[in-house]
Amino acid sequence: MPKPDEARKRALFDNEARLSWVLAALAGLIGAAAFMHTAGYFVTFMTGNTERAILGHFHDQNDTAAAAAGLLASFVAGVVVASWCRRHYWSGHPHGPTLLTTFSLATASIIDIVRFQDPETASIDFVPILFVAFGVGALNTSFVKDGEVSVPLSYVTGTLVKLAQGIERHISGGDYADWLGYFLLYLSFALGALLGGLLSMLVAGWAMLITATVVCLIVTGYTYLHLDRHGPLSDR
Template structure:
């Protein structure tokens, strides 16, 4: 559960960076992007509609890549998904540095890279190749939280809502931290900080997946 808080926090921070440094693009909110990829065309905003479609596809491909990597390379491991997310964060940062001014809004490639990375990140906590704890799927988390509260109050099942509250709190904390930091340090530095955060979390998940190596390093 502690790992879930950290991973949800990273998801919230990635969403904060994308939203603050664009004209309001969401890389965590695929429900809204699915609506926008249709409805923007009715308003004549065809570019925005296509952008929303591209964001959904990038997120979906990120989920697929991380899942395939888990099946074929990193079986029963959580660090594979965080490595994919880390790589996506670095791609977003490098492309932004090479193609954009320091305070200019994020371009298409960095945004799609972050959406790809978030898709991958959401597969981190899986059982039998199915997601056990969605990290940025806040709608589903709130539904489960509300059901858990109702079950607790009715005496049917107690404390089943704790995991959802923890995930939601982690996501909120990531947004608050990301918003506080990224709002004041500019686009390039925000993506660099995000890449560094994802690196630290990838190392943490690798050590959790390989405790023998971590213990060996600590003893040397």
């Protein structure tokens, strides 16, 4: 049996960890697609949406406040629905939420294409963004331990707090395993956002949603056909 420290270090690069990097990057890409091609809607930043939903009324921006509240409600609904599906339908597929995210992104892409037939359109309408927020909420339930989310993919604030705490533990006598996992997760999200920003300079918003949908579909296929068959099948 490997020592606890050795097992913890191995877990930094196992299948679950690598998948978390991919999904964090996907969350960053999705967030960039929504932010860069709209009036600045956040689908991964619920702290900002909460403040917008409240403070928008103080700046005579009632529409912005209402949009932020809608995104909050859609995000929470995504978490609830994905968690319910995990409990009742996905006992053998712990990463099943990626399927729900793929469906949400595909729906958003279809709605966007239907509503904007002009290929030169540079913005994503708010209606499909609600589906994107729903999908991001669902995506955040991809990793669950003891009934609670263990890897919050788009909760960057929490990741940075844990990263900083891990750095302090390393300085105080720990090792790199105390912080490296959080750093890699944060880096993956940031790289996904960077990729989304670069894509926004090359393609229209609807094309970015389609790109995110294809990537999510590939990841979903991998988790269903490989990881959930050869990796952990239960909430740990």
